[in-house]
Amino acid sequence: MQVPFIKMHGLGNDFVVLDGRSAALPTIDAGLAAALANRHTGIGCDQLVVLEPSTVADLRVRFFNADGTESPACGNATRAVGLLLGTAATLETLAGVLHAAPAGDGIAVDMGEPRFAWEQIPLAYALDTLTLPVGWEDLTQPVAVNVGNPHVIFFVPDCQAVPLDRLGPLIEHDPLFPERVNVNVATVEGRSAIRLRVWERGTGLTLACGTGACATAVGAMRRGLVDRTVRVTLPGGTLTIAWGEDNRITMTGPATESFRGTFELGRFAA
Incomplete structure (x- = not known):
């Protein structure tokens, strides 16, 4: 199975983006995320970003660290998703619903409220x-x-x-x-x-x-x-x-698309 991906970065913090909004993706687990993130034997990235349909926002976004663990939030990756969308959008994440919109030469993201307790x-x-x-x-x-x-x-x-x-x-x-x-x-x-x-x-x-x-x-x-x-x-x-x-915190900065490609799922899935 060939799976398309988009390689992006925000100030050098780099991502592999898988878009499952219109076509089903393979099951994304810690093993697959870590394998794709590996810079020697995979595509290489700091985080794997997965886009999915959402019932509460314009889309759902999941973030996987390079070790395969899932993270509730990633600010640079959220800007990258905003760049892909090209318009103001709401994003469902484990950290809540975030808002991203074009702002000058970059993307502004409403990152929600900080917590201190x-x-x-x-x-x-x-x-x-x-x-x-x-x-x-x-x-x-x-x-x-x-x-x-x-x-x-x-x-x-x-x-x-x-x-x-x-x-x-x-x-x-x-x-x-x-x-x-x-x-x-x-x-x-x-x-x-x-x-x-x-x-x-x-x-x-x-x-x-x-x-x-x-x-x-x-x-x-x-x-x-x-x-x-x-x-x-x-x-x-x-x-x-x-x-x-x-x-509420607003973060504004650039994001960049580096290239697009495909990978053979069988090379990475267990």
Whole structure:
């Protein structure tokens, strides 16, 4: 069985998109997702994105990390889907119904409301999520935010100097985070500018992470470090994040279609 796919990226955070809205797709499980994401023997991507019909929105979107685990949200991939659609649309996700629409040269996504309660992150036990009294070597006292998936954010003098490839997996798998966690290290460069690197749960170091940018911006806003609209620069490029008075987060940035192709299902399915 030949299955068509679309390769896309948002600031270098790359995706394989399977469109099952009009034609049925094979069963997507963790094994198939991980096999397709493998950069040596598969197509290669940070996330597999699956489009399906929806009864509550214009379409349903599912996100699978490179290790095959399913994630409730992926901001960069949501922008990529918005680019494919080319018009304003509602998207059903495990994190709720999101809204995507063209905005200038990019796509704006309403990412919904952030959550701050310890059980909403979730944490293993009650802690102050604005300043978690925990640390891993020089990374201490992070903010915890859930924006569809869980994030901790460490504000540091120089995010480039942090050995995130080593500390990221330690923090991701710490028992404090029963559903694991995305790890962000951020440097505030002014009232409207943040520099960010992200260790993404189930994927590892990425060139960009949309939900990480949202979580980091909101965390900095809660601490009074930046204004309510801020530019977040990641290794792959810059996103604009706004946290409105209605408590909803809007993320705006580019997305790109790289190429289209097909794969033989029998090469990947168990």
